[in-house]
Amino acid sequence: MKNSSRLKVVIFILLMLSCLWVGEAYASPDMDSSKRVENTNQGSIILFSQNYSETNNLPANVFIAKIQKEKTYDKLYSSIYATQKSEVFFNNTSKGLEYTNVRASPLIPCCLLPDMDAISCFGINEYLGHFLNNLDIFTFCKCTSVPIIHYLEEPRQAGALYICNLTPMAKCDYEISMDINVDDPQSFVEMDGPGSRLIIQKSEGQTSLTSYYRDSSGETKHEKVILGNASEKANFNIIFDGYNKTNTIYAEDGNFIVTPFYNFYRQKLPYLDFSNGYIKFTGFILGEGTYLDVGIYSVNQTAERKLITAIGDSRIIPFGLDGPMNGTEEGIGYLKSKGYRGTLWFDKELLEHSNETHTNYLRSLVANDSWEVGIHYTKELNSLPLEEAYRLMNEEYRYVYEKIGRKPTSWCCLRNHDNLTHAIYAYDNLGMVWRNGDAAIHAERDVGNLYDDTWEWWKPASKAGMSYPVFTHQLDLEPAIKYSISRSNFRNWVDNYYANNMTIVSFYEYNQISRNTYDASFDNLQYNEKLVAFDAHTNGANALVNVNITAGNDTQVYDTTLEKSLDYETEPDKSINFQVEDNHTYNIHLNSVG
Numbered sequence: 001m002k003n004s005s006r007l008k009v010v011i012f013i014l015l016m017l018s019c020l021w022v023g024e025a026y027a028s029p030d031m032d033s034s035k036r037v038e039n040t041n042q043g044s045i046i047l048f049s050q051n052y053s054e055t056n057n058l059p060a061n062v063f064i065a066k067i068q069k070e071k072t073y074d075k076l077y078s079s080i081y082a083t084q085k086s087e088v089f090f091n092n093t094s095k096g097l098e099y100t101n102v103r104a105s106p107l108i109p110c111c112l113l114p115d116m117d118a119i120s121c122f123g124i125n126e127y128l129g130h131f132l133n134n135l136d137i138f139t140f141c142k143c144t145s146v147p148i149i150h151y152l153e154e155p156r157q158a159g160a161l162y163i164c165n166l167t168p169m170a171k172c173d174y175e176i177s178m179d180i181n182v183d184d185p186q187s188f189v190e191m192d193g194p195g196s197r198l199i200i201q202k203s204e205g206q207t208s209l210t211s212y213y214r215d216s217s218g219e220t221k222h223e224k225v226i227l228g229n230a231s232e233k234a235n236f237n238i239i240f241d242g243y244n245k246t247n248t249i250y251a252e253d254g255n256f257i258v259t260p261f262y263n264f265y266r267q268k269l270p271y272l273d274f275s276n277g278y279i280k281f282t283g284f285i286l287g288e289g290t291y292l293d294v295g296i297y298s299v300n301q302t303a304e305r306k307l308i309t310a311i312g313d314s315r316i317i318p319f320g321l322d323g324p325m326n327g328t329e330e331g332i333g334y335l336k337s338k339g340y341r342g343t344l345w346f347d348k349e350l351l352e353h354s355n356e357t358h359t360n361y362l363r364s365l366v367a368n369d370s371w372e373v374g375i376h377y378t379k380e381l382n383s384l385p386l387e388e389a390y391r392l393m394n395e396e397y398r399y400v401y402e403k404i405g406r407k408p409t410s411w412c413c414l415r416n417h418d419n420l421t422h423a424i425y426a427y428d429n430l431g432m433v434w435r436n437g438d439a440a441i442h443a444e445r446d447v448g449n450l451y452d453d454t455w456e457w458w459k460p461a462s463k464a465g466m467s468y469p470v471f472t473h474q475l476d477l478e479p480a481i482k483y484s485i486s487r488s489n490f491r492n493w494v495d496n497y498y499a500n501n502m503t504i505v506s507f508y509e510y511n512q513i514s515r516n517t518y519d520a521s522f523d524n525l526q527y528n529e530k531l532v533a534f535d536a537h538t539n540g541a542n543a544l545v546n547v548n549i550t551a552g553n554d555t556q557v558y559d560t561t562l563e564k565s566l567d568y569e570t571e572p573d574k575s576i577n578f579q580v581e582d583n584h585t586y587n588i589h590l591n592s593v594g
Contacts, residue, residue, distance in 0.1 A: 037307070037527045039534075042548055045305035046573075047167040048314070051298045053095035062097065063464040064088055065457045066159040067446050077153045086158035086283060096297040099161045101283035103290050136263075140212065143220035144199065146284065155282050161294075164278040164466040166301050168312035168510075170242040170518035172275055177235045177297040180207065184289030190282045194240050194275035195261035195438075196247045200227070207234045211249060211259040218264075223257040225249055233297060242273035243518060263438035265420040270427050273439055274514040277314055277467040280444075303517075307527065308534055309546045310520035311577070315502045317467040318510035319343070319450075320435070321475075322376050322412070323350050324362065331475025331490050332365065338494060340504035341369055345376035345412055345435070345471070346400045359403070366406055372506035373406045374435065377413035381422050390425055397430050409508045410435050412471075433511055440507075441469050450493065451483045459489075462496035469507060512541030520545070524585075532588040536580035543580050547588060550574045556589045 050059060064086055078084075082104040091098040141148040166174075180189055180202050188201040199210045207227045214220050227234035228251065239248040245267045250256040260267045279299065283292040303309070320343030321328055335342065344362060351359065365371040377396055381389045393411075401407050411426050412418065412435040423434035435441060441448025447457050450472040461468065474484035485493070497504055519539040526533040532549060549555075551574050557566040561584040568578035580586060 035526065035528065037525045039306045039308055039522050039525055042305045042307060044173075044302040045309055045311070045546060045548075045575075046300065046302055047169065047172065047311065048165065048299070048301035050163075050300075052090065052097050053297060056090065056092075056095075058088065058090045058097070061165040061464050062088060062161070062163050063460045063466075064099075064159045064161050065460045067156055067444075067454075067457055070156070074153065074156055077149070078157065081150075081153075084154055084157045084285060086161070088161055091295065094295050094297075096295045099281055099283065099294040099296065101158055101285055101292040103285045105290075136214075139214065139218060139220045140197070143212065143222065147286070150284060150286060154284050158283065160280050160282040162278050162280050162461070162464070162466060163296075163299055164461075164464055165314050166275070166277045166279065167314045168274045168277050168467075168514040168517070169240070169301075169303055170272055170274045170515065172240050172301055172303040174238040174240065174279070175235075175298070175300040175302070176238070176279075177233050179233050179295045179297075181291075181293040181295075182285075182289055183291055184285070184287040186286035187289040187292045188284055188286075189292065189294050190284065192280040192282070193238050193247070194279075195242075195245070195263070195266060195273065196238065196259070197262040198249075200234070202230045205230050209234075209236065209249060209251075211247065211257055213260045213262050213267075214264040216264065223259050225251050225255055225257045227251050228253070233295075240275045242275065245269075245273060261438075265423070266438040268420055268424075269434070269437070269439060270424050271433065272515050272518055274312065274517065276443055277312075305546075305548060307525065307532075307548050308522045309548070310517045310543045311546050312514045312517050313510075313544050314467065315465075315500075316505045316510055316513070317497060317502060318469045318507040319504045320345055320372070320374065320410075320471045320507055322471055322473050323347050325350065325473050327474035327476045327484075329361075329476065330487070334475075334491060334494060335504060336369060338498050338504075340494070341365075341371050341506055341509075342504060343372040343374045343410060343435075343471075343506040343508065345374040345410070346404065346408070347376040347378060348396045348399050349378050351400070351403055363404055366404060370506070370509075372410065372508040373400065373404050373408045374410040374412070374507070375400050375408045375432070377411065377418075379413065380415055380417035381413045382417040382419060386421065389422060390429075393422070393426060393430065397432075408432055410511075412436055433507070435469075435471070435507060441471065444468065449483055450485050450490075452480050452486055452489060455485070455489050458493060462493050465497070465500035465502055467502070469510070509541065512539055513544055515539055516541065516543035519543075520580075530590050532590070533586065535585050536582065538580065538582040540582055544577060545580050546571070546575050546577050548575045549588065549590060551576050552590065554589075554591050558587045558589065560585045560587055 084103045086101045088099045141151050180200060182202055185203040188199050191198040191200055197212045201208050207230050208224055209227050210222050210224045212220055212222045227236050235252045237250040245261050246258055248256055248258045281294055285292050322345050324344050366373055375396060379392055409432055411432045416436050426432040447454050448470055450458055450470045472485050475490045476487050478487045480486040516538050520543040521537045522534045524535045551570050557568050557578055559566055566578050568576040570576055
């Protein structure tokens with residue numbers, strides 16, 4: 001009997017040891033031997049880098065585009081001041097991009113141009129001053145002493161140079177090397193970076209940079225820094241800060257200036273901002289000038305790096321539809337065939353007249369195809385007393401929520417006649433982000449609406465893979481109605497992004513991924529030569545992360561919360577990028593776990 005009991009005890013012990021061994025093997029020795037670490041700084045991560053002396057050609061992400069088709073007043077301007085043209089090419093001599101602007105001889109003698117400027121600008125100033133006292137262009141030209149006729153017309157004639165495919169970030173550093181050559185010191189190049197409006201000018205043997213911004217009174221103010229000797233390249237850095245809403249600009253000698261974002265509304269938005277995915281150069285030939293040449297030698301974008309760094313996604317573009325109106329189903333189907341989606345800004349009056357079949361179709365886009373719910377308010381909010389505007393915003397928010405079954409997360413209104421006060425109320429009380437303004441569709445004048453009149457700009461922009469927030473109305477008619485895009489142009493637009501390996505997404509997805517570059521955090525980090533493990537915490541949406549490891553052919557990424565392997569992309573430095581979800585745990589096996 002005693003022997004039988006002892007035998008049972010021995011068998012029980014062996015079984016326990018066996019279970020412990022199996023459990024330990026399942027847990028992986030990698031995890032046991034790893035140590036907890038902090039997500040500390042590891043220098044800088046390169047988000048974008050183009051050294052044009054190394055590329056020896058014109059990159060596909062560089063293009064010149066005009067705002068709109070030529071109008072009658074554009075022809076009148078050309079007949080008086082002469083035609084202006086621009087081009088960009090790779091300069092084999094200087095080993096950089098060359099952005100050239102040339103103006104032909106004017107119709108009137110050069111000595112009379114200042115008088116003509118005074119007459120033209122007086123008429124425009126009187127018009128703008130009477131109707132729109134705080135108009136941005138009016139106050140900017142007043143501050144800079146730039147004749148408003150030229151500031152309005154030269155970009156329409158010659159277009160502007162864009163460098164796109166940069167990464168949206170809450171905080172980042174742009175490093176730029178360039179020079180400028182002119183034959184009249186009044187001429188200048190305007191550089192528009194994220195949140196900034198800069199004038200770079202060559203005068204009295206120096207190259208200067210002036211950063212402008214608007215204050216609460218509507219006045220335009222500025223700070224100036226000397227970049228260096230005019231005979232040499234100007235090398236400078238712009239540090240974008242979307243939390244504090246500032247740009248800090250450093251010259252090569254260490255001198256710097258700090259200015260708020262140019263646009264006052266953008267300065268005061270109640271939520272985190274992030275950088276646009278492009279920079280822009282516009283040449284202005286003034287006085288008796290006949291040319292302006294800008295050499296661009298390198299553009300780099302970096303950010304603070306950690307073992308795990310949340311980064312923006314340069315390969316997504318936000319898109320949406322107002323209404324949504326009839327004449328969109330074919331276009332939506334074409335987007336769906338590519339795996340694309342967008343935002344539906346629902347208009348209460350259109351929803352009230354929609355039959356149940358169409359309403360169910362719209363609900364399905366939201367529930368099954370990841371389309372965002374937004375609101376297109378039925379009134380011009382600027383035309384309403386504030387209390388009435390708030391009442392309308394609340395009522396139509398509740399209506400759309402109840403009708404579609406999901407809370408709206410972004411908004412706009414009739415004819416986009418809304419302002420910062422409405423934006424603050426919508427965010428603080430309804431949890432919605434403003435579609436309009438300088439931080440969204442109005443960063444560029446007149447192109448936030450994708451329609452046939454803006455196609456002249458969007459055609460080269462989409463070919464280059466330009467990420468810019470945009471909306472439209474109808475998609476399926478040929479030709480399109482006003483403020484809508486023709487069927488053929490829309491499909492061309494979609495195809496261009498598909499060819500660039502980019503994804504069309506909702507405003508919410510674009511905004512949240514970009515804001516996660518500040519919001520996302522990572523803890524419970526474990527790291528050794530075989531394994532990286534961590535927990536991810538986001539703003540509720542997915543975040544794109546870079547993990548600073550040296551990936552090999554056998555590296556595997558595993559979401560332990562979902563119990564599935566994930567795809568990832570390998571960067572040139574062998575680090576990896578992949579998307580993470582809120583409150584999920586991830587294991588990265590640096591070598592095959594066999």
